[in-house]
Amino acid sequence: MRVTVLGLGYIGLPTAAMLALGGHDVSGFDVSPKVRDGLRRGGENIAELAVRKLVVDALETGRLRVADAIEPADAYIICVPTPNAADGRPDLSYVHSAAAAIAPMLKPKDLVILESTVPPGTVERVIAGALREAGVPPDSMLLAHCPERVIPGDIVRELKGNARIIGGRTLEAAEKARDLYKSFVDADMFTTDATTAELVKVIENTFRDVNIALANELALLCEETGVDAWEAIALANKHPRVNILSPGPGVGGHCIPIDPHFLADANPFITELIQTARRVNARMPNHVVRRIRDLVAGPAHERKIALLGASYKANVDDSRESPTQRIDELLREQGFNTAIFDPVASGFSRPLSPSLAAALDGADAMVLVVDHDAFKSVTPAEAAKHMRGRVIVDARDLFDAPAWQSAGFSVYTLGRRPSVRQSRSTNGSSARAKAVRNP
Ligand code: SAJ
Numbered sequence: 001m002r003v004t005v006l007g008l009g010y011i012g013l014p015t016a017a018m019l020a021l022g023g024h025d026v027s028g029f030d031v032s033p034k035v036r037d038g039l040r041r042g043g044e045n046i047a048e049l050a051v052r053k054l055v056v057d058a059l060e061t062g063r064l065r066v067a068d069a070i071e072p073a074d075a076y077i078i079c080v081p082t083p084n085a086a087d088g089r090p091d092l093s094y095v096h097s098a099a100a101a102i103a104p105m106l107k108p109k110d111l112v113i114l115e116s117t118v119p120p121g122t123v124e125r126v127i128a129g130a131l132r133e134a135g136v137p138p139d140s141m142l143l144a145h146c147p148e149r150v151i152p153g154d155i156v157r158e159l160k161g162n163a164r165i166i167g168g169r170t171l172e173a174a175e176k177a178r179d180l181y182k183s184f185v186d187a188d189m190f191t192t193d194a195t196t197a198e199l200v201k202v203i204e205n206t207f208r209d210v211n212i213a214l215a216n217e218l219a220l221l222c223e224e225t226g227v228d229a230w231e232a233i234a235l236a237n238k239h240p241r242v243n244i245l246s247p248g249p250g251v252g253g254h255c256i257p258i259d260p261h262f263l264a265d266a267n268p269f270i271t272e273l274i275q276t277a278r279r280v281n282a283r284m285p286n287h288v289v290r291r292i293r294d295l296v297a298g299p300a301h302e303r304k305i306a307l308l309g310a311s312y313k314a315n316v317d318d319s320r321e322s323p324t325q326r327i328d329e330l331l332r333e334q335g336f337n338t339a340i341f342d343p344v345a346s347g348f349s350r351p352l353s354p355s356l357a358a359a360l361d362g363a364d365a366m367v368l369v370v371d372h373d374a375f376k377s378v379t380p381a382e383a384a385k386h387m388r389g390r391v392i393v394d395a396r397d398l399f400d401a402p403a404w405q406s407a408g409f410s411v412y413t414l415g416r417r418p419s420v421r422q423s424r425s426t427n428g429s430s431a432r433a434k435a436v437r438n439p
Pocket of ligand 1: 151255
């Protein structure tokens, strides 16, 4: 099939590459010239290495082209962002623009697939609506919603291996979309109607937000009671029907903190649980900052806090809605000086330190916000060489707290009472087996 992919971001690009490698003739378009140029230079701007390799392989086949304009095709896949507008509601203008842009080139029975995460009803209201506005009868086209489900960090494996929900505006649309995805999806594909598919996607991310909120609430509770939350959650997860996620300094990214609003805003009176979970997660940066304040004595304006990690989660470069953003803002509002180091993040709102040493130089506290693999090798000796103070705040349970304590640091790990001893050995083998924790 001739396929045009609109939006070459973290979903559109690997999807376009997969389709090309699956034998389709794919034209990819992105409104950003920077993105297009980067791809033409061999994908140097793609942070995830497996995705970069996939794209390079696809470009080499000649079946994936980066186009400077939207090209006519038999199938169009819309993978554009749906950010939160200033009023907190989803901004569907990119979805509308994409549908309006392809409208003049559509032929009867062309397939139009929306992959972007959207509030339920968007295919009908926005895509079919845009076609109608352009004088194209939506009933003459095959419209579908096939929500993306891949996790940044493991995109290539999940694109192939994750089951897909294929929601068609009609059964014919769903079946045709499923046939297209068959060229690279090596998992079950379930067909349904478009609005159900839209809802399912938002449910998935809401489930994750609520689950993380439970972990965060338990972390705060454990700090009060003196129990180690990481150990308690790991042990609870030994139950065959319990699977609690990990606490952390907040929930970031462009999906999990935003998508639950699509449900909550639909009816604020019957979505209390979803809204409460959002609040629990949104206040985690405040909790971390309160602990920093407790541990770092003296006037804030004479104190420097080094934040490790600026992206929204481990080993990804994306900084959207990153908890570090909020922690940094709160610290600076209180008068602290801050420095942020992240070896992988891009697009953070303020300049980052050029090196770990520069961030730690003269710092009174080091705060681990993102558990990048690169931070695992930070040692107490290295930190002590540069820091003025001896305070470590670990919001991800990455560091070996006893080792840092032995080296003279005060350590607070999220989910453990700051004053209790940090290591609890039960029966010789540590019950805090990190291996049982969720990824
Ligand atoms: N986080 C925790 N504790 C955890 C897991 C995550 O605090 O146990 C935090 C992370 O640090 C991060 C945030 O939550 O700040 C979100 O990270 P994530 O790994 O949970 O999710 P995303 O945003 O990278 O990807 C999610 C995935 N959704 C689900 O797993 C249901 C992915 O499959 C979706 O495709 C993606 O959203 C999306 O684009 O919608």
